Amino acid sequence: xxxxxxxxxxxxxxxxxxxxxxxxxAIGGSAWLRTNTKTVMLGVDLSDLGLEYIREFQDHIEIGAxxxxxxxxxxxxxxxxxxxxxxxxxxxxxxxxxxxxxTVGGTVAxxxxxxxxxxxxxxxxxxxxxxxxxxEDLASFIExxxxxxxxxxxxxxxxxxxxxxxQMRISENDFPIINTAVAWMGTEWRVAAGSxxxxxxxxxxxxxxxxxxxxxxxxxxxAAAQESSKELQFGSDIRxxxxxxxxxLPVLVRRALLEVRG
Amino acid sequence: xxxxxxxxxKREILECQPGDMLTEVLRKAGYVEVKxxxxxxxxxxxxxxxxxxxxxxxxxxxxxxxxxxxxxxxGVAEEAKKFAQFLTAEGADQxxxxxxxxxxxxxxxxxxxxxxxxxxxRHYLSGNLCRCSGYEGQIRAIKKYLEAVHD
Numbered sequence: 001x002x003x004x005x006x007x008x009x010x011x012x013x014x015x016x017x018x019x020x021x022x023x024x025x026a027i028g029g030s031a032w033l034r035t036n037t038k039t040v041m042l043g044v045d046l047s048d049l050g051l052e053y054i055r056e057f058q059d060h061i062e063i064g065a066x067x068x069x070x071x072x073x074x075x076x077x078x079x080x081x082x083x084x085x086x087x088x089x090x091x092x093x094x095x096x097x098x099x100x101x102x103t104v105g106g107t108v109a110x111x112x113x114x115x116x117x118x119x120x121x122x123x124x125x126x127x128x129x130x131x132x133x134x135x136e137d138l139a140s141f142i143e144x145x146x147x148x149x150x151x152x153x154x155x156x157x158x159x160x161x162x163x164x165x166x167q168m169r170i171s172e173n174d175f176p177i178i179n180t181a182v183a184w185m186g187t188e189w190r191v192a193a194g195s196x197x198x199x200x201x202x203x204x205x206x207x208x209x210x211x212x213x214x215x216x217x218x219x220x221x222x223a224a225a226q227e228s229s230k231e232l233q234f235g236s237d238i239r240x241x242x243x244x245x246x247x248x249l250p251v252l253v254r255r256a257l258l259e260v261r262g
Numbered sequence: 263x264x265x266x267x268x269x270x271x272k273r274e275i276l277e278c279q280p281g282d283m284l285t286e287v288l289r290k291a292g293y294v295e296v297k298x299x300x301x302x303x304x305x306x307x308x309x310x311x312x313x314x315x316x317x318x319x320x321x322x323x324x325x326x327x328x329x330x331x332x333x334x335x336x337g338v339a340e341e342a343k344k345f346a347q348f349l350t351a352e353g354a355d356q357x358x359x360x361x362x363x364x365x366x367x368x369x370x371x372x373x374x375x376x377x378x379x380x381x382x383x384r385h386y387l388s389g390n391l392c393r394c395s396g397y398e399g400q401i402r403a404i405k406k407y408l409e410a411v412h413d
Contacts, residue, residue, distance in 0.1 A: 006263065006280035006325050031321045034283060035302055043280055047326055070315075095389010097309050097318045097367065172388065173304065 001036040003043040010048055012131050012153065018044045019149050026151060028066065028106025031098060051105065051153065054078060061157040065105025069117070070096055072104065081160040082124065085181065089120040089165040094173050105152040111142050111199050114175035118142055119194035120165055122202055123181035127156040139192065139202050161185050164259035166252035167195070170239060177240040178248050180228070182256040188212055191224065191257075193249055196234045203228040206253065215261060225254040265328040269293060270337030276324070284310070284319035284327055288334070295335045295362050299391075306390035309363035310334050316370045318389075335362035341369055348407040354399030364390045368404055372411065380405070 007024065009015040018024040024044035027033070051064035054075050061081065063072070069090045072078060078086050093099055093116065107117050108128055118138075126138040131151040138155065167179035176195040183190045189210035194200030206224040210216045216224070229249045234242035266275050269288070278287045285308045288296045296319055299307030303321040310319045311333035335342050342365045349355040364387070371378065371386045378386065383404055384397075392400065 001281055003279075003281035008325075027323070030323050030326065031303055031318075033281065033323065034321050040281075045323070045326060091385065092388070094303060095306055095318075095367075096386060097306055097316045097363075097389045098303050098321065100315050100317050101321055 001033040002039040003033075004040065005042045006045065007042060008045040008048050012049055012151070015044055015046060015049060016131050016151050018042065019151055023149075026109065028109065029068070029102035031102045031106075032110075046105070046151075056081075056159070059159055061159060063104055063155045063157065065103065065108075065152045065154055067104045069093060069099035069102050069104075072117075073099060082157075082163050085120055085124075085163040085165050085183075089116045089167075089179075089181065092169075092172060104155055108138065108141070108155065109150075109152055111145065113197045113199045114195050115200065116165070116167060116176060116179055116194075119179050119192045119200040120163075120181040121155065121157075122192035122194075122200045123165075123183045123190045124157055124161055124163060125183070125185060125190055129153045129156060139200070142199050143201060158185060162260045164256040166256045166259075168248055168252065175239065178234075178245045178252065180249060180252045180256055182253065182260055184214055184260050189216070189224075189257075191228060191253060193228060193232055193253070196232060196245055197237050197239070198233070198235060201232055203231055203253070205231045210257070216257070221254055221257045221261070224257065225250040228253045263325055265325055267327050267329070268331045270333060278324040280323075280325055282324045284322045284324045284332075287324040288319060288332070293334050293336070297359055297362055299359070299363075304391070305360070305363075306367065307360050307363045309366050309390070311337075311366060311370060314370070314373070316367050333366070335366055338366070338369055342366075344411075345369065345403075345407050348403040348410070349400065352399040352403040352406070354395050354403045356394035360390060360392045364392065364400070368407070372408060377412070378408070 024042040025040045027043050027045045051066035053064040055062045072086045073091050122139040128138045129135050131153045161183040163183035165181045167176040169176045179195045180193045191203040191206045192200050206228040209224040229246045234245040236242045297307040299305040301320050308320040309316050
């Protein structure tokens with residue numbers, strides 16, 4: 001990517017002005033710049049905005065947009081509230097050198113189809129906060145996008161959940177062929193699938209089958225797993241065919257549900 | 263643009279373009295020990311430490327490094343030489359192209375993890391690809407090195 005002009009704003013207001021009024025392009029982790037052939041007239045580097053944090057509040061957890069994958073992976077707070085789901089979902093991505101660069105906000109903003117993290121965040125019922133203080137369901141944003149320029153400030157998670165992540169990939173460092181994350185939120189199940197190869201979606205019919213029981217039966221789990229592959233659309237690419245993805249997803253959903261239910 | 267970075271303790275004022283990645287800027291400034299490998303964030307050969315954290319310099323904007331401390335393998339030469347003796351003893355280094363990034367990651371791991379298991383070592387180093395060794399010799403070398411430095 002060629003960047004003609006560069007700015008590193010010191011405040012959210014300044015960053016928003018550059019993105020909204022000066023048509024700047026936000027630079028999150030910067031990891032994809034190398035392989036992108038676009039020309040950006042103004043790159044707006046978000047690294048001085050104090051958006052690297054994971055904070056706990058009484059009823060939720062906030063993750064700043066510039067928090068890196070490595071911080072998600074090693075956060076004792078996230079591990080204590082969500083188990084191993086974050087370290088499992090992001091811990092295999094290339095290496096710690098890349099995970100120390102790539103950011104939560106960059107991944108969410110990109111709405112990448114192959115993303116392990118977006119699937120996880122959808123399943124956890126995350127909300128995304130656009131500056132200034134516009135809050136939206138993250139799964140809805142991944143599906144529909146945002147009208148006009150935007151600046152992601154943070155991600156909001158519930159205070160805890162029992163959750164699991166499963167994926168299948170050809171090799172350790174490759175993108176997933178298909179992935180899923182499931183979570184028991186205390187009152188409902190959430191099931192998401194991504195890398196179809198399109199972006200993550202909630203499996204709403206599967207969630208209905210699981211209903212509001214913390215201990216769904218084996219039959220309910222099997223039915224939900226099968227339903228997940230019927231209600232989503234799958235595509236073919238160099239990694240796998242649509243049919244193969246459709247066959248694999250129920251296996252992963254079942255494994256993830258069993259992992260959470262115990 | 264002009265950036266000021268502190269490379270291996272030395273203050274450097276460097277010229278770069280807004281889209282330049284750190285690998286190129288460091289190499290142009292003479293720090294050729296920073297290897298240009300895949301250049302697509304896959305192999306780990308370009309690893310440097312920024313504020314003591316290992317990062318891929320091929321995917322890190324040089325302008326973002328302005329004001330930061332950067333360590334290349336030359337900045338930890340004494341430690342790296344010691345580690346290299348263990349690599350040599352295990353026959354774990356062949357062409358050597360991946361060695362600077364690999365050694366920097368090992369030294370970073372030594373600081374971050376106390377008595378890592380083999381699984382933890384493999385996980386920590388999964389971003390450093392080596393096309394010669396097959397990794398087994400490297401793992402043996404790391405284990406022996408860590409045992410030696412922790413004794």
